[in-house]
Amino acid sequence: MAAMVGLFWVTPDAVYVGSPPNALGICVRLTAEGLEAADPDNPRTWTWAGLRSAVVEDVPGHNPVGRATKALGAMISAAIGADYLGEGPPEMTLRLETEEGTHEVIVHAAVAGYPAEEARLSQDLLDRFVAGTADPRAVEAWGREHAVEGTPEPRAREALLHTWAQR
Numbered sequence: 001m002a003a004m005v006g007l008f009w010v011t012p013d014a015v016y017v018g019s020p021p022n023a024l025g026i027c028v029r030l031t032a033e034g035l036e037a038a039d040p041d042n043p044r045t046w047t048w049a050g051l052r053s054a055v056v057e058d059v060p061g062h063n064p065v066g067r068a069t070k071a072l073g074a075m076i077s078a079a080i081g082a083d084y085l086g087e088g089p090p091e092m093t094l095r096l097e098t099e100e101g102t103h104e105v106i107v108h109a110a111v112a113g114y115p116a117e118e119a120r121l122s123q124d125l126l127d128r129f130v131a132g133t134a135d136p137r138a139v140e141a142w143g144r145e146h147a148v149e150g151t152p153e154p155r156a157r158e159a160l161l162h163t164w165a166q167r
Contacts, residue, residue: 010143016030017094046096051098
């Protein structure tokens with residue numbers, strides 16, 4: 001079982017930006033050390049200390065019309081790496097700034113749309129990870145203890161994002 005909190009897919013074993021690994025293993029994993037882009041053709045890693053910024057762009061917005069069907073389809077598509085009714089899961093861009101320049105990584109969204117406040121709080125949390133003022137291990141620890149319970153309610157997700165930003 002897993003939980004979605006903001007832009008993060010949290011399992012007892014890992015934390016992902018966007019969706020969990022698809023059938024090919026493509027994903028972006030968040031760790032205490034940094035970010036890992038798992039891609040059979042081009043695996044890459046960045047340490048938090050080596051990043052100047054990490055920004056998730058093109059985040060699909062929350063749309064209540066047809067939300068349940070679209071969300072289920074996007075999650076299934078992301079998890080199995082297949083198309084859902086002719087469309088793959090929505091894509092986001094993770095733009096990373098380092099001393100060497102800009103790197104872009106495609107991240108599959110776990111749902112058809114994210115609530116705006118959760119997306120903003122998730123970005124704030126990523127900013128704090130890069131700045132070293134928050135610790136990704138707080139998210140990992142929560143996942144080990146609570147991810148099996150599933151996705152919390154919206155207010156609880158926002159509270160978690162605030163709490164993680166303070167650790």
